[in-house]
Amino acid sequence: MFFVALILVPTRELAFQTSQVCKELSKYLNVEVMVTTGGTSLKDDIMRLYQPVHILVGTPGRVLDLANKGVCKLTGCSMLVMDEADKLLSPESLPSIIQVMSYLPESRQVLLFSATFPVTVKSFKDKYLQKPYIINLMDELTLKGITQYYAFVEERQKVHCLNTLFSKLQINQSIIFCNSVNRVELLAKKITELGYSCFYIHAKMVQSHRNKVFHDFRNGACRNLVCSDVFTRGIDIQAVNVVINFDFPKNSETYLHRVGRSGRFGHLGLAVNLITYEDRVNFYNIERELGTEIKPIPADIDRAIYCQ
Known part of the structure; x- marks a missing residue:
């Protein structure tokens, strides 16, 4: 099977979301779209590749596996798209990307999309892209429409602070970030015990369960x-108007991607960061690197800044 375009993304959820967009567009273009990711049936993917496929959306590991087996023939693929390129070109993913590219023709067109432009992306661009065009929209888009606050708390006060936020904010849907899998599950249990509806998702969950949680949350089954951080990359859920960093991130790129889960599609959004004494250096660095100001949280938050 020969493809016209290959779209690589870093996470399974983003692969499914991207494929849905492609399938909607394909209704008017007479092209066939297929999605392939780890955690799904390899046999089913191989069988699907015996049918016409023009656009393949997938995660690098699965695409490389299919290419190595000789069932995913990329020699005629004229376009490679990398969404969330900074993540795909990180040291842990770059070897797979290079191997996938070895199956593509020399004349392929490569498109990189990313909200951040770290050294890894620049190095890749300089080595593998010929006379590339760079289009930078970030002066206009970075954190636009998102109001950012912080609450300075002790670790043991975080759950109480979160409970207060739930009672005071008008939340359509919220995404709450933790820095580890264990803390995700523990916090979800605490929130449920407080009487609020809550789902949780992380990379160590069975893929079928991850798919169900993502689908149900996107459809509004839970607030x-x-x-x-598996959920920071490119996930567009229009109803999300509040993001809470229960654990403050370690770097500005992660902060930018987390906070960007609210304020999608031109909507307004609110980001609340729970900051401990140990977070103070990261907090200062992230403000400086992003050129943004994260203000102390006021006693009352005007709903007009995050609700429409």
């Missing part, structure tokens, strides 16, 4: 979602 709050606790997650690890």
